Amino acid sequence: MTYVVTTPSFNGPIELLLQLISAHEVDVLDVPLAPIVDAFVLILRDDATFIDVEELSDFLLVAAILVEMKSTRLLPGRDTTEPDEEFVGWEERDVLLARLLELRTYAALSDSFTELFEQAGRSVARIKGIDDGFVVDPPDLLAGVSVAQLAAAYLRGIEDKPVPVVRLNHVTVDAVTVAETVVSLAQRLPSMGRITFRKLTEGLNTRIEIIVHFLALLELCKLGHLELGQGSTFGEVEIEWLVTDADLNLERIDTYEG
Secondary structure: OOOHHHHHHOEHHHHHHHHHOOOOOOHHHHHHHHHHHHHHHHHHOOOOOOOOOHHHHHHHHHHHHHHHHHHHHHHOOOOOOHHHHHHHHHHHHHHHHHHHHHHHHHHHHHHHHHHHHHHHHHHOOOOOOOOOOOOOOOOOOOOOOHHHHHHHHHHHHHOOOOOOOOOOOOOOOOOOOHHHHHHHHHHHHHHHOOOOOOHHHHOOOOOOHHHHHHHHHHHHHOOOOEEEEOOOOOOOOOEEEOOOOOOOOOHHHOOOOO
């Protein structure tokens, strides 16, 4: 059952009344809500009229919405401006602020020019050149210099300059190379069996030697002469020689330049 309301400005289902008010076709201030609620309460008290719970809840929902809408119109509260209208106001405010900042920039610039003009006004430019009869005598650059001093200066200028020598006797150059290490490992590894990289390099003292040995192992692995493995992350690198021929041809290894 659709509850029909009767008011001075509307006569029909209450759901339609809510739609018309939401669409601004009927003013909520022109709709008295108390008579509508009183009439519905009289229907509830009538024993001969049965109202389903769903219909009762629908009426309560619509009535609550109408009460909220009317109280919002009657009571003073927050601004009911539409969001789009607020955004338009913000845009206009931003434009005004930008213009204000621009005008302040021009005002500051004009003040700077004014200060420069005032400083220039306090200075007087020279309008006359050097006085007549003013003579400038240049200094004598050879005053106090004898012929012997000039000859000595000439000889110092034409004599051969010593060639600068850079001495490198204090610099230690590591003579180890990847090519030599490849050949050395190819001769040693077949007889060492399965070995770890740590064990292979435990007798080395410098970092460059360890790096060169690692590069040499990578080259031998690329040539297919050995297999590298690592059981776990940051674990020991294990080396296993794959070729057991003692007369191994090392021509490709000898020509490796690193």
